[in-house]
Amino acid sequence: LRAEMPHADIILTGGNHDSWSRLDAPGALFRSIGVTMIGRLRTKPDGSTDVAAMAVPIHDRNGDVALYAAAVPFIRVADIGCGTEDLTQDLVVSRIGGIYRDVLDYIRTLPSKTGKALALGHCYMVNGLLSELSERKVLCGNQHALPVSVFDGYDFAALGHLHRDQAVAPNVVYSGSPLALSMDEGRPPYHHRLVELVCDGDGIRIDHSIEVPQPVKMYKVPAKNELKGVVEESLRKLAAELPFEP
Secondary structure, three states: OOOOOOOOOEEEEOOOOOOHHHHHOOHHHHHHOOEEEEOOOOEOOOOOEOHHHHEEEEEOOOOOEEEEEEEOOOOOHHHHOOOHHHOOHHHHHHHHHHHHHHHHHHHOOOOOOOOEEEEEEEOOEOOOOOOOOOOOOOOOOOOOOEOHHHHOOOOEEEEEOOOOOEEEEOOEEEOOOOOOOOHHHHOOOOOOEEEEEEEEOOEEEEEEEEEOOOOOOOOOOOOOOOOHHHHHHHHHHHHHHOOOOO
16 A cells, blocks of 8 residues: 555554554554554553544645544553443443543644544444344443444544444444455445545545455355255255356
8 A cells, every 4th residue: 555655644543353562563664654553542651541642644645734533443441441340331431432532632732734633443333233243242341332422523433343334423434344254244235345535624524435346255055044955946046146166
């Protein structure tokens, strides 16, 4: 990507399946080629959130700072200073929301051409649609989901974590996983895609979606439990449709 787009700002944040230490270890090397990698929530020696480290500038084609992104990775239990006995919904929402609010407050002190703020997050949102076979509600424990109010003040929130592309609010959007991660994700209604945003004086919005091609098709035969004869007939029909000899 750096070779193809030498002037692009590349920002990578860690997710719940990532090893934050492995991502952060080559940070200096990434910075040397203009890539911002934030594997774990950035904190200062006193334990407070290092908001400046997560306020990342995004430049326009002229090299001017157009806006700032709050590059917040997946937030773990230790990051919000509570044990399992303290994990109430209100406490989780309050502390996660406080982190995004603190980064936004800092961004608002920084000059940019548009004055807009983009939130990057890896979290489970209220009313988010899960993949049936490969996802659970994971934040702190397995029950906590965040309301869209966590991103109040941001012009757009571009989220990871849930595999299905979806909008939980007009400006709070999952682009979904680029690859099918379970059998149920290999067919509609899943549409794996990248989302291209545009930022101008009116705000940040989706310009268009780029469909991710599926080079290897996924088949589930039969779609549900059936008698042996039905299964055999389903396999014969599928074999006739395949572009190769099964």
